[in-house]
Amino acid sequence: MKRVSRKRLLSGMQPTQGKLHLGNLEGALRNWVNLQEEYDLFCCVVDWHALTTMIDHSGEIYENSIGVATDYLAAGIDPDRSAIFLQSQVKEHAELYLLFSMCTPLGWLERVPTYKEKRELLTGYADASHGLLGYPVLQAADILLYKPYGVPVGKDQVPHLELTREIGRRFNYLFGNVFPEIQNVLSETPSMMGMDGRKMSKSYDNAIYIADTPDETAMKIMKAFTDPLKIRKDDPGHPEGCAVCDLHTVYNPNYVLALEECRQGLRGCVQNKRECIESVNEALAPIRARRRVLEQDRGHVVDILAAGAEKARAVASETMKEVRIAMGLP
Numbered sequence: 600m601k602r603v604s605r606k607r608l609l610s611g612m613q614p615t616q617g618k619l620h621l622g623n624l625e626g627a628l629r630n631w632v633n634l635q636e637e638y639d640l641f642c643c644v645v646d647w648h649a650l651t652t653m654i655d656h657s658g659e660i661y662e663n664s665i666g667v668a669t670d671y672l673a674a675g676i677d678p679d680r681s682a683i684f685l686q687s688q689v690k691e692h693a694e695l696y697l698l699f700s701m702c703t704p705l706g707w708l709e710r711v712p713t714y715k716e717k718r719e720l721l722t723g724y725a726d727a728s729h730g731l732l733g734y735p736v737l738q739a740a741d742i743l744l745y746k747p748y749g750v751p752v753g754k755d756q757v758p759h760l761e762l763t764r765e766i767g768r769r770f771n772y773l774f775g776n777v778f779p780e781i782q783n784v785l786s787e788t789p790s791m792m793g794m795d796g797r798k799m800s801k802s803y804d805n806a807i808y809i810a811d812t813p814d815e816t817a818m819k820i821m822k823a824f825t826d827p828l829k830i831r832k833d834d835p836g837h838p839e840g841c842a843v844c845d846l847h848t849v850y851n852p853n854y855v856l857a858l859e860e861c862r863q864g865l866r867g868c869v870q871n872k873r874e875c876i877e878s879v880n881e882a883l884a885p886i887r888a889r890r891r892v893l894e895q896d897r898g899h900v901v902d903i904l905a906a907g908a909e910k911a912r913a914v915a916s917e918t919m920k921e922v923r924i925a926m927g928l929p
């Protein structure tokens with residue numbers, strides 16, 4: 600029987616930590632797991648990107664990458680269907696990055712808002728490196744190397760892909776049609792609030808991690824930011840902007856009732872937090888159980904990454920042949 604070829608998608612995360620948080624899980628990973636049904640998914644751990652902010656801890660990046668790959672697998676990315684691999688194990692990423700950097704105008708990169716933001720956050724000798732400025736070029740190489748149909752994105756990430764398209768178009772204009780116009784594969788994924796009420800992020804130290812134990816999760820939720828105007832149980836609450844409410848909406852099937860009771864002063868924050876802890880731990884239990892098994896067999900994760908890199912290289916090397924021919928660089 601003839602195998603029907605499926606459209607390819609490319610996605611990736613940085614290993615700035617060796618574990619992913621619930622924002623990563625609910626905002627992206629669960630969606631990737633579903634997309635495997637329909638698409639040929641390439642899940643990259645973009646370890647070279649982590650160097651833009653971790654140059655003084657570069658020795659931690661490999662172990663972090665294993666941790667991120669472990670979370671991919673625990674969440675349900677299936678290595679028999681999808682390629683899971685490290686960016687640094689497919690050297691073609693670096694070659695395409697170099698060639699793209701020769702045809703990307705400097706002004707395009709200097710105008711990227713995240714460059715300015717990240718530059719302000721950095722301290723130490725990584726400050727404002729050439730690599731940080733060139734980050735979007737490497738990102739374009741990471742994606743276009745696989746000539747994918749598209750990239751899974753939430754609405755807020757759509758502008759980030761535009762520069763990748765611009766770089767692909769410019770290459771095509773200069774050297775002929777090599778790269779496809781990549782599509783936004785949009786999803787309605789929630790953006791999770793951290794335990795202090797800001798966006799969940801490793802850098803704010805406000806995240807619940809997939810790898811956290813149920814007790815660690817409980818401790819974080821018990822200390823979470825809630826409505827400051829709700830002092831007593833019978834004070835009417837304002838769940839919007841409450842970190843616990845945010846978790847309820849994702850993990851508690853009866854969240855509408857819980858929030859209504861908060862509004863009417865029929866429910867206190869302690870009760871709400873206890874129920875929330877139960878829902879979150881229950882929902883994460885199967886993923887955490889798979890993660891624990893994988894942690895005991897690190898060699899298996901390393902083997903999966905090697906097989907994923909091989910699959911990725913097969914596609915990447917074909918693209919690079921086309922690129923070199925198009926540029927007249929045999």
Ligand code: SF4
Nearest residue numbers: 826836841861868871
């Ligand atoms: S009752 Fe629940 S939703 Fe309302 S403020 Fe307290 S923790 Fe937040």
